[in-house]
Amino acid sequence: NAGVMQNPRHLVRRRGQEARLRCSPMKGHSHVYWYRQLPEEGLKFMVYLQKENIIDESGMPKERFSAEFPKEGPSILRIQQVVRGDSAAYFCASSPTTVTSGNTIYFGEGSWLTVV
Amino acid sequence: QQQVKQSPQSLIVQKGGISIINCAYENTAFDYFPWYQQFPGKGPALLIAIRPDVSEKKEGRFTISFNKSAKQFSLHIMDSQPGDSATYFCAPSYNFNKFYFGSGTKLNVKP
Numbered sequence: 231n232a233g234v235m236q237n238p239r240h241l242v243r244r245r246g247q248e249a250r251l252r253c254s255p256m257k258g259h260s261h262v263y264w265y266r267q268l269p270e271e272g273l274k275f276m277v278y279l280q281k282e283n284i285i286d287e288s289g290m291p292k293e294r295f296s297a298e299f300p301k302e303g304p305s306i307l308r309i310q311q312v313v314r315g316d317s318a319a320y321f322c323a324s325s326p327t328t329v330t331s332g333n334t335i336y337f338g339e340g341s342w343l344t345v346v
Numbered sequence: 347q348q349q350v351k352q353s354p355q356s357l358i359v360q361k362g363g364i365s366i367i368n369c370a371y372e373n374t375a376f377d378y379f380p381w382y383q384q385f386p387g388k389g390p391a392l393l394i395a396i397r398p399d400v401s402e403k404k405e406g407r408f409t410i411s412f413n414k415s416a417k418q419f420s421l422h423i424m425d426s427q428p429g430d431s432a433t434y435f436c437a438p439s440y441n442f443n444k445f446y447f448g449s450g451t452k453l454n455v456k457p
Contacts, residue, residue, distance in 0.1 A: 234389075263443070272352075272435050272447030273390065286444065321389050325443075334380070335445075337389030 234259075234324050234338035235304075242344045249309040249316070251341045255324030262305040263335060264297055267319040276320075279305060312345045319343075349373075352436055352448030359455050365423040367451045369436030372417065376438040379412060380445070381421045384433045393434070394421070426455045 235254040243249050255262050261280055265273040275289040279299040290297065294312075299305040309316055319342050323335040349372045359365045367381075380395035396403045396410040396419065403410045409422040419438075423430055433452050437445040 261443075265447075270450075272350075272449045273437075273445075274447070275444045278443050289444075323389075334392050334395070335442075337391065339387070339389045 234322055234336055236320075236322050236338035236341050238341060239339065240342045240344070242346060243312050244346055245313060246311050249312050249343055251307040251309075251320050251322075251343070252304040253307070253322030253324075253338060254304045255322075256326075256336055259324035259326050259336075261325045261327065261335075262299050263323040263325075264305075264307050265321045265323065265337075267321060267340070269318075273321060276307075309343070312343070314345050317343055317345045350436060350438060350446050350448045352451055354451060355449070356452045357454070359426045359453065361426065361428060361455055361457050363426050363455075365421075365426045365430070365453055365455070367421045367434050367436075367453070368418060369420065369438070369448055370416075370418045371438050371446075373438070373440065373446075374417070375440040376446075378439045378442055379410065379419045380437050380439075381408075381410065382435045382437055382447075384435065384450075390435060390437075423453075426453075428455045428457050431455050 263278050264276040267273045277290050277297045278286040294310045296308045319340045321340045323337045325335045351370045381393045382390035383393045384390040394408045407424045412419045433450045436448045439445045
């Protein structure tokens with residue numbers, strides 16, 4: 231049973247370029263979450279999506295960042311015109327339905343973005 | 347701002363010793379209190395979690411103690427092993443879909 235799959239695992243972009251991070255949830259999971267982790271810090275919530283819907287994007291920067299979870303295919307986190315401060319690990323997580331005390335969200339292994 | 351304060355930042359324990367990590371929170375609406383374990387280069391994985399209707403939960407060598415009035419909860423690792431060396435995060439939540447991570451505690455268990 232494959233876990234949450236993220237790719238690429240490592241990505242290097244020059245300032246001003248675009249970064250696209252992909253996340254395939256666990257089989258049977260219809261909810262996806264994106265978190266960002268800066269070096270030596272905890273994870274910060276960015277966005278919560280269901281298929282074709284953004285449920286909560288309160289943690290997303292207002293500019294340059296967008297996320298989608300189409301009916302078919304992986305969830306995509308897109309960062310336009312990257313800056314050095316975007317360098318971080320981006321973690322995707324998934325859950326089968328709305329999380330309750332009987333289940334949890336499962337994290338992928340992350341995508342490490344380096345902006346040079 | 348949902349504030350979660352975790353301490354200590356780092357911890358060195360001898361093999362067989364007890365590791366204790368603390369988490370203090372401000373939001374009284376939190377109703378789910380998990381601890382996550384993260385190894386270098388990996389995503390965080392749920393270690394143990396507690397709901398506020400109990401004061402303690404034990405799973406193997408790992409125990410959560412919860413103090414609702416003090417708005418604190420802690421992780422105790424008994425008989426710590428070198429394989430427990432990792433970073434630990436508390437991450438309380440009030441709707442399960444958004445977790446508020448602490449800044450992490452880097453645990454080093456010396457053989």
